[in-house]
Amino acid sequence: MKSKKASSFHEFARNTSDAWDIGDDEDEDFTSSSSSLQTLNSKVAKATAAQVLENHSKMRVKPERAQPALSEMPTNCKVNKSSSEAQLSRISEETCMRTPLQKQQSLPLRPVIPLVARISDQNASGAPPMTVREKTRLEKFRQLLSSHNTDLDELRKCSWPGVPREVRPVTWRLLSGYLPANMERRKLTLQRKREEYFGFIQQYYDSRNEEHHQDTYRQIHIDIPRTNPLIPLFQQPLVQEIFERILFIWAIRHPASGYVQGINDLVTPFFVVFLSEYVEEDVENFDVTNLSQDVLRSIEADSFWCMSKLLDGIQDNYTFAQPGIQKKVKALEELVSRIDEQVHNHFRKYEVEYLQFAFRWMNNLLMRELPLRCTIRLWDTYQSEPEGFSHFHLYVCAAFLIKWRKEILDEEDFQGLLMLLQNLPTIHWGNEEIGLLLAEAYRLKYMFADAPNHYRR
Amino acid sequence: MAGGEGPVSGVAESREHLFKVLVIGELGVGKTSIIKRYVHQLFSQHYRATIGVDFALKVINWDSKTLVRLQLWDIAGQERFGNMTRVYYKEAVGAFVVFDVTRGSTFEAVSKWKHDLDSKVLLPNGSPIPAVLLANKCDQKKDGSQNLSQMDQFCREGGFIGWFETSAKDNINIDEAARFLVENILANYKTFPNEENDVGKPKLDLDPLKAESKSQCC
Numbered sequence: 001m002k003s004k005k006a007s008s009f010h011e012f013a014r015n016t017s018d019a020w021d022i023g024d025d026e027d028e029d030f031t032s033s034s035s036s037l038q039t040l041n042s043k044v045a046k047a048t049a050a051q052v053l054e055n056h057s058k059m060r061v062k063p064e065r066a067q068p069a070l071s072e073m074p075t076n077c078k079v080n081k082s083s084s085e086a087q088l089s090r091i092s093e094e095t096c097m098r099t100p101l102q103k104q105q106s107l108p109l110r111p112v113i114p115l116v117a118r119i120s121d122q123n124a125s126g127a128p129p130m131t132v133r134e135k136t137r138l139e140k141f142r143q144l145l146s147s148h149n150t151d152l153d154e155l156r157k158c159s160w161p162g163v164p165r166e167v168r169p170v171t172w173r174l175l176s177g178y179l180p181a182n183m184e185r186r187k188l189t190l191q192r193k194r195e196e197y198f199g200f201i202q203q204y205y206d207s208r209n210e211e212h213h214q215d216t217y218r219q220i221h222i223d224i225p226r227t228n229p230l231i232p233l234f235q236q237p238l239v240q241e242i243f244e245r246i247l248f249i250w251a252i253r254h255p256a257s258g259y260v261q262g263i264n265d266l267v268t269p270f271f272v273v274f275l276s277e278y279v280e281e282d283v284e285n286f287d288v289t290n291l292s293q294d295v296l297r298s299i300e301a302d303s304f305w306c307m308s309k310l311l312d313g314i315q316d317n318y319t320f321a322q323p324g325i326q327k328k329v330k331a332l333e334e335l336v337s338r339i340d341e342q343v344h345n346h347f348r349k350y351e352v353e354y355l356q357f358a359f360r361w362m363n364n365l366l367m368r369e370l371p372l373r374c375t376i377r378l379w380d381t382y383q384s385e386p387e388g389f390s391h392f393h394l395y396v397c398a399a400f401l402i403k404w405r406k407e408i409l410d411e412e413d414f415q416g417l418l419m420l421l422q423n424l425p426t427i428h429w430g431n432e433e434i435g436l437l438l439a440e441a442y443r444l445k446y447m448f449a450d451a452p453n454h455y456r457r
Numbered sequence: 458m459a460g461g462e463g464p465v466s467g468v469a470e471s472r473e474h475l476f477k478v479l480v481i482g483e484l485g486v487g488k489t490s491i492i493k494r495y496v497h498q499l500f501s502q503h504y505r506a507t508i509g510v511d512f513a514l515k516v517i518n519w520d521s522k523t524l525v526r527l528q529l530w531d532i533a534g535q536e537r538f539g540n541m542t543r544v545y546y547k548e549a550v551g552a553f554v555v556f557d558v559t560r561g562s563t564f565e566a567v568s569k570w571k572h573d574l575d576s577k578v579l580l581p582n583g584s585p586i587p588a589v590l591l592a593n594k595c596d597q598k599k600d601g602s603q604n605l606s607q608m609d610q611f612c613r614e615g616g617f618i619g620w621f622e623t624s625a626k627d628n629i630n631i632d633e634a635a636r637f638l639v640e641n642i643l644a645n646y647k648t649f650p651n652e653e654n655d656v657g658k659p660k661l662d663l664d665p666l667k668a669e670s671k672s673q674c675c
Contacts, residue, residue: 222485229503359509418512
């Protein structure tokens, strides 16, 4: 199995810095099978645990901060500290309900991340001061972003292993193709696009109560309060109204698909990332009435456009009969049958069909299976990878499935398997786990892109 | 009740059954809430929209010699997912069709769902699978009450074996509705006991004689 290709992957691994950080002290051999990924994982889990514990002890230390992103930041920008206890109990209740399989508790070394719903990644508030390496990376980003013409290829390369929180909003705008690479055109483009969006609102939003759009609006209206129901940010009326407008406008401008459940989730990462530009600490508890209307409008318009760009690439996921999803679920089955026959046969034995669990993985881009902070990190890569959302996601799903192979093989009936697969214990996941997942996905993609018959029996 | 007529005495030793039961209806009518209430005795305003299908298992000690496992398939309510239902309905032996008493349009959609069900899954003898209609969110009902005899008639004409006013929030009639459906499924089973043990995967329970029972309303 060790081949020239694999070793060039190895080189890639070395080049893409921090996705591999945690493996630095390992003899990283990503060319070997998933079982070694597992071993690596348990080592990593311990290392991570130790690291997080250490971070916890530094929790009170004010992290070194970058300048607030924009001058628009209101002076009365009050930041609500996470009022953890009430939320924690609510969350743990939900957890018990949703996951009868509390397998994550079998890792005693792993400390509890304070807020399960915590959005920001571990480089955000409460994290220790940046390492030299992180500083260098951030510097590199700043350099790229401030150059007259941002080198998008270079930006993608830098972003693949994760975008630093401080520069994520502007980087995402660039990577999604929303913002032009040319520095001078950016301001005007933003202004124009934001005006255009609010032009749509003016033109179409009143039609939500008319007969031909009523159904669409009603469905959106029902789904919004139950989008991220455990995160206080999304229970605020102002935020819910923003989501309704974004989704309604998108839906009526895309009649081939219209509003499909799941699309509501896809607004969330953009909204949170663009909001984070104005919020110092816990985004999930932030009261948006502290922001000026102009700022809120910018966040709304940017979220709309970036979500539109994303959906443009996966539109056949949501058109009639959802052919994109059908195709990808089949492809996943095919892929898994080649890379892990044992898991595949296990599913067949107990009559588990891929569609029964992977439909949601495709329809919601794994957002239902991962904490929001992980989705944000995942999207750093999806936006850096050619066809990230439409193609690379398939390999991520395969890697994700194989990650649980042991748990899967331990289940010996249909119900057990389905309930495991629909409640995978990722609640503690952070950047490290996503980094490993992406590494494995990349390995799979590499093998099958260049040698599609490599594993054919 | 529907189950009373079967030759119960024929079944001597203890039995285990696994029944696949569907829960269908328009989006936001409370399908997930009903299942969570029934299986976990919990209610929350905070369930996310179901995408595709969710699974739950309810184990019932039916009587001293009968154990029933209900495999509940919580099917997403949005029409866009409708073309998937054929895959999901396969081998189901019972169904709940749910609507929201506070939204008339969800009641109008009941017939559509029932038709979808009957056109995609049947018992081996060709009769429709037993379906119970649930009028959910009855705790929020505004006007007095639906006309009971009208609902009975609707059930008869629509081929439902019965209907219940339910509230997942206040835990009204959920257990009763489930018991009613299971009795019906079991009666089918006892009428024509399956030779194979049905544990391990959903097995159809045959029902040639009970086709008329669908006119029973509660």
